[in-house]
Amino acid sequence: MTTTRHETEIVVDTEVPMVRIIREFDAPPDQVFRAHSDPDLFIQWNGPRGLEMRIDHHDFRTGGSWRYVHVDGETNEEYWFNGCFHEVRPGELIVQTFAYEGFPDSVALERLVLEDLGDGRTRLVGTSLVDSFEGRDAFIASGMETGVREGYERLDDVLAGM
Amino acid sequence: MTTTRHETEIVVDTEVPMVRIIREFDAPPDQVFRAHSDPDLFIQWNGPRGLEMRIDHHDFRTGGSWRYVHVDGETNEEYWFNGCFHEVRPGELIVQTFAYEGFPDSVALERLVLEDLGDGRTRLVGTSLVDSFEGRDAFIASGMETGVREGYERLDDVLAGM
Numbered sequence: 001m002t003t004t005r006h007e008t009e010i011v012v013d014t015e016v017p018m019v020r021i022i023r024e025f026d027a028p029p030d031q032v033f034r035a036h037s038d039p040d041l042f043i044q045w046n047g048p049r050g051l052e053m054r055i056d057h058h059d060f061r062t063g064g065s066w067r068y069v070h071v072d073g074e075t076n077e078e079y080w081f082n083g084c085f086h087e088v089r090p091g092e093l094i095v096q097t098f099a100y101e102g103f104p105d106s107v108a109l110e111r112l113v114l115e116d117l118g119d120g121r122t123r124l125v126g127t128s129l130v131d132s133f134e135g136r137d138a139f140i141a142s143g144m145e146t147g148v149r150e151g152y153e154r155l156d157d158v159l160a161g162m
Numbered sequence: 163m164t165t166t167r168h169e170t171e172i173v174v175d176t177e178v179p180m181v182r183i184i185r186e187f188d189a190p191p192d193q194v195f196r197a198h199s200d201p202d203l204f205i206q207w208n209g210p211r212g213l214e215m216r217i218d219h220h221d222f223r224t225g226g227s228w229r230y231v232h233v234d235g236e237t238n239e240e241y242w243f244n245g246c247f248h249e250v251r252p253g254e255l256i257v258q259t260f261a262y263e264g265f266p267d268s269v270a271l272e273r274l275v276l277e278d279l280g281d282g283r284t285r286l287v288g289t290s291l292v293d294s295f296e297g298r299d300a301f302i303a304s305g306m307e308t309g310v311r312e313g314y315e316r317l318d319d320v321l322a323g324m
Contacts, residue, residue, distance in 0.1 A: 016293060017178055063246055065225030084225055084246035086259040086269055095269055097248040097259060107248055107257055109271040109291070129271065129293050131178060 006156070008149045010140075017136040019144075021126040023152050027159040029091045029114040029122045035158055036060070036094060036112070043068075045154035048147040051079075062087045066096070083110075098128065100142075106135055168318070170311045172302075179298040181306075183288040185314050189321035191253045191276040191284045197320055198222070198256060198274070205230075207316035210309040213241075224249045228258070245272075260290065262304075268297050 009022040025032050035041045039058040047053055047070050056067035067082040083097035086109075094112040108128045115123040130136050171184040187194050197203045201220040209215055209232050218229035229244040245259035248271075256274040270290045277285040292298050 015295070018293060059225075063221075063227030063229075063244075065246065067225075082225075084227065084248050084259070086246050086261070087266065095259070097246070097257070097271065099248070104249065107271065107273070109259065109269065109293075111269070111293075127293065129291065131180060131271075131273075131289065131291050133177070 008152050010145055010148065012140070016129065017131065017133045018127055018129045019136060019140065021148055023124045024117065025122045025124065025156065025159055026120065027122060027162070028120050029116050031159055031162050032114055032122045032124060033091045035155055041158055045158045046151055048150045049154065060088060061085060106130065108139070170314050172307055172310065174302070178291065179293065179295045180289055180291045181298060181302065183310055185286045186279065187284045187286065187318065187321055188282065189284060189324070190282050191278050193321055193324050194276055194284045194286060195253045197317055203320055207320045208313055210312045211316065222250060223247060268292065270301070
């Protein structure tokens with residue numbers, strides 16, 4: 001495992017019930033995009049360490065949908081997530097919905113923008129919008145920060161091997 | 163054309179960038195739902211009067227997607243809209259994304275709940291969430307109120323004929 005130099009910045013918006021995630025990667029936008037679009041790559045890094053991931057479907061296209069599960073190897077507990085892809089622009093943008101099936105009525109609208117920083121580097125800016133500040137704060141309290149930070153550290157490793 | 167007894171209530175949220183639409187119908191939830199799910203019915207009432215509607219696709223299911231156009235009969239101007247269906251629960255709930263293709267980066271997360279009022283009546287509560295108050299207010303200024311009000315008056319007529 002490599003030691004990553006990049007920190008994940010997680011910003012809680014004060015105006016609207018949104019979380020903003022900012023992270024740089026030492027890989028060009030096309031590679032960061034492919035690590036999201038290709039299920040064989042996506043499964044290698046998404047989510048926190050110590051959980052096994054299985055993909056039910058990953059129909060990665062505008063108008064497609066997705067569903068996967070994280071399984072706790074110790075308890076065998078399963079955490080299912082699903083959503084639809086509103087828009088996919090290769091190398092640039094992913095707009096999708098996101099729900100944890102344990103709380104299916106708490107749906108987030110997620111937007112992921114890839115900025116080309118040149119020199120084979122990318123800044124990822126992700127936003128997650130929900131319909132209440134209480135819901136947003138519960139999302140943060142659920143431990144999403146760990147999942148996001150560890151996931152992006154694992155993504156560093158995947159990108160290094162591409 | 164019948165004269166409708168029901169008013170469409172459009173509420174601007176003060177806490178989050180959301181519009182809430184409340185409307186009663188003299189039809190049970192299953193019929194109101196079918197007027198959304200069946201493209202042959204949906205096309206008869208969606209949008210303001212005086213525009214012709216054509217459906218590109220209406221894959222009305224959890225994980226499906228949709229796209230349609232409203233055409234101004236006088237100018238032939240076309241207004242395309244698209245989104246994906248995050249979740250569809252027959253007779254109860256529709257959660258979808260919504261975008262006007264003229265502003266594809268302004269995506270709304272829409273939620274439509276059908277409440278059974280008994281006696282063959284339904285209360286529809288729709289919410290539309292965007293990522294800024296400016297975007298929400300621009301959405302209202304774009305004339306969405308007329309489209310919603312007139313659309314639901316036309317839906318009254320469609321339901322009366324089912």
